[in-house]
Amino acid sequence: MCGIAGLIYRKGTSNIGQEMTDMLQALKHRGPDSTGFAIYGKPTKGQHVLRFKVAEQEDLDSGLKIHDEIKDRRSRVDTILKELGAKVTKAEEATEYAYRYEIQFDGDMKKLADHVEDVEGAEILSIGNSLELIKDLGDAGVVSGQYGLGNFTGTHGIGHTRMATESDVDIRSAHPYWAYPYNDIAVVHNGQITNYWLMRRQLEREGQRFVSNCDSELLAVYTASNMEKGISLEESLTQSIQEIDGVFTYLVTTADQLGMAKDTMAAKPMVLYESDDMVALASEEVAIRAIIPHEIDTWDPYDEEVRVWQA
Amino acid sequence: MAGVSTSHEMGLHTEPLKGRDIKTMFTLENEGGYGYAFARDVDFNKRAEVDAEGKTAREVNSKIRELMDSGHGTIVLKNPGAAHSLVVGILNRANIIVEGSLGYFGCGLLDGPNVRVSGRVGWSFGENLMAGTIVVEKNAGSTFGAAMRGGDLVCKGSVGSRTGIDQKGGTILVGGDTGAFSGFMMQRGRMVVCGNAGKNLGDSMYDGTIYVGGEIKDLGVDAIPGELTDLDKAWLTRKLTQYELMPEKGVDHFTKIVAGKQLWSYDNLEPSEKKLVL
Numbered sequence: 222m223c224g225i226a227g228l229i230y231r232k233g234t235s236n237i238g239q240e241m242t243d244m245l246q247a248l249k250h251r252g253p254d255s256t257g258f259a260i261y262g263k264p265t266k267g268q269h270v271l272r273f274k275v276a277e278q279e280d281l282d283s284g285l286k287i288h289d290e291i292k293d294r295r296s297r298v299d300t301i302l303k304e305l306g307a308k309v310t311k312a313e314e315a316t317e318y319a320y321r322y323e324i325q326f327d328g329d330m331k332k333l334a335d336h337v338e339d340v341e342g343a344e345i346l347s348i349g350n351s352l353e354l355i356k357d358l359g360d361a362g363v364v365s366g367q368y369g370l371g372n373f374t375g376t377h378g379i380g381h382t383r384m385a386t387e388s389d390v391d392i393r394s395a396h397p398y399w400a401y402p403y404n405d406i407a408v409v410h411n412g413q414i415t416n417y418w419l420m421r422r423q424l425e426r427e428g429q430r431f432v433s434n435c436d437s438e439l440l441a442v443y444t445a446s447n448m449e450k451g452i453s454l455e456e457s458l459t460q461s462i463q464e465i466d467g468v469f470t471y472l473v474t475t476a477d478q479l480g481m482a483k484d485t486m487a488a489k490p491m492v493l494y495e496s497d498d499m500v501a502l503a504s505e506e507v508a509i510r511a512i513i514p515h516e517i518d519t520w521d522p523y524d525e526e527v528r529v530w531q532a
Numbered sequence: 533m534a535g536v537s538t539s540h541e542m543g544l545h546t547e548p549l550k551g552r553d554i555k556t557m558f559t560l561e562n563e564g565g566y567g568y569a570f571a572r573d574v575d576f577n578k579r580a581e582v583d584a585e586g587k588t589a590r591e592v593n594s595k596i597r598e599l600m601d602s603g604h605g606t607i608v609l610k611n612p613g614a615a616h617s618l619v620v621g622i623l624n625r626a627n628i629i630v631e632g633s634l635g636y637f638g639c640g641l642l643d644g645p646n647v648r649v650s651g652r653v654g655w656s657f658g659e660n661l662m663a664g665t666i667v668v669e670k671n672a673g674s675t676f677g678a679a680m681r682g683g684d685l686v687c688k689g690s691v692g693s694r695t696g697i698d699q700k701g702g703t704i705l706v707g708g709d710t711g712a713f714s715g716f717m718m719q720r721g722r723m724v725v726c727g728n729a730g731k732n733l734g735d736s737m738y739d740g741t742i743y744v745g746g747e748i749k750d751l752g753v754d755a756i757p758g759e760l761t762d763l764d765k766a767w768l769t770r771k772l773t774q775y776e777l778m779p780e781k782g783v784d785h786f787t788k789i790v791a792g793k794q795l796w797s798y799d800n801l802e803p804s805e806k807k808l809v810l
Binding site: 485486487490492505506507509510514516517518519520521523524 | 613614615616632633635636650651652654655670671673674689690692693694711712713730731
């Protein structure tokens with residue numbers, strides 16, 4: 222089933238980390254397998270935030286050797302960053318296997334991403350000037366607590382609670398997906414993509430990379446491919462309704478935008494609330510009411526509807 | 533048929549029906565007939581409130597039943613918080629006032645009560661409504677009134693997609709717009725949309741009537757325009773006035789959609805004929 226949620230402030234910032242946590246916790250019944258956040262803080266000038274992992278949570282149960290292996294993998298990532306000229310100004314361990322680095326780097330971001338992911342088990346969760354992409358197994362409260370999102374101030378964000386139907390229960394298959402190799406772009410999706418393999422093969426022939434077998438990743442890669450061709454977010458969302466086959470409602474965020482698209486059948490839910498200050502949208506109204514307890518006017522976007530809001 | 537006086541003579545079954553048939557479900561001794569034998573006898577002047585804050589759907593619905601058991605006929609539900617599956621399975625007359633919004637499957641399986649919701653409602657609201665009236669003051673989600681069989685289901689705002697899917701009776705009234713596939717596989721009853729209707733309106737409808745005051749994006753398979761008669765106009769005027777949805781320009785501009793009934797004998801068609809129909 223899965224639950225998705227998004228939030229964007231038009232005039233200023235808010236405690237987006239806690240608000241997204243509350244929204245996603247209210248959607249826990251739609252997907253208890255994993256939870257993910259893509260939240261946008263203050264842009265760091267000349268700095269990039271690199272979020273990556275070198276193992277899955279379940280790998281920790283594979284024996285004592287894995288702890289040394291994780292240290293070794295991280296050390297190899299550090300070496301690669303140094304060799305490519307990326308200066309790590311701050312390094313934080315979110316968990317034993319997932320890290321947050323602030324780096325100074327003005328080289329080829331795609332090359333950096335490719336080299337880091339050459340390390341066994343390594344996967345870049347996101348790179349951006351303001352994007353922080355966090356995803357792990359467990360509900361929103363668990364993941365938010367684990368990664369310390371409670372005090373995160375920002376302008377906008379999207380999130381996802383996953384019920385695994387198409388692929389494994391692991392971080393690799395959890396949402397949001399970063400639109401590799403583009404800074405600050407993330408995607409969450411509720412639905413099933415029925416022409417996944419056809420589209421995936423087409424995109425792979427164009428040189429795009431996939432890290433999982435989750436059909437939702439296609440939307441991130443598809444968005445990235447369109448960005449590469451200079452297509453705007455709104456155009457990409459509109460185009461996807463005709464090109465992507467299946468039932469879907471999905472959200473995309475950039476450094477300063479939040480967009481949504483709904484398929485031709487309007488088969489997947491989305492409830493929308495708009496005010497002068499903010500826009501909140503979620504698979505169910507209970508998620509919006511988790512942050513706005515008083516009565517509000519909400520509505521369902523229709524089939525083939527595309528919307529983009531600016532932070 | 534001359535001389536045939538009973539259904540048995542027409543070759544129909546003679547054995548008694550088993551299960552929850554009309555004999556066990558209804559008591560004909562009730563004044564007004566056809567009330568459930570286990571329906572509660574309530575007093576509309578006896579009023580009570582239920583605060584849904586912090587309660588589960590089961591707790592809220594059980595509390596409403598308890599109040600009706602003790603004769604309360606007017607129940608106000610406060611702080612529903614857009615929660616799912618509230619105010620369901622009520623099979624007797626009662627006035628239920630919901631102060632706020634409901635989530636998915638709100639007011640499902642109702643047979644008799646009058647409900648007013650001051651807020652918005654989520655997907656599958658009023659599903660399987662059998663009798664009574666439900667009025668929603670704001671918007672509604674998709675599959676509004678799915679499989680309903682009787683009563684009046686009213687949304688004063690706009691509704692989502694697949695409104696009245698599998699509708700088997702009763703009346704759905706929408707003050708605003710409705711989304712795609714509304715009236716999909718409709719079998720009986722009436723649907724009135726004062727605003728616009730999305731694509732594939734009335735797709736594969738068997739019977740029933742849809743009235744649209746605004747624009748129709750397109751019609752579904754086997755849905756065709758019908759003639760808006762004086763009887764239709766009189767009925768529309770009465771119903772829309774009753775629920776304060778009457779458009780300023782009246783009802784003459786409404787488009788009537790009915791089943792083309794080309795799919796009725798679909799199974800008997802040759803493949804080439806199916807292509808023509810579809």
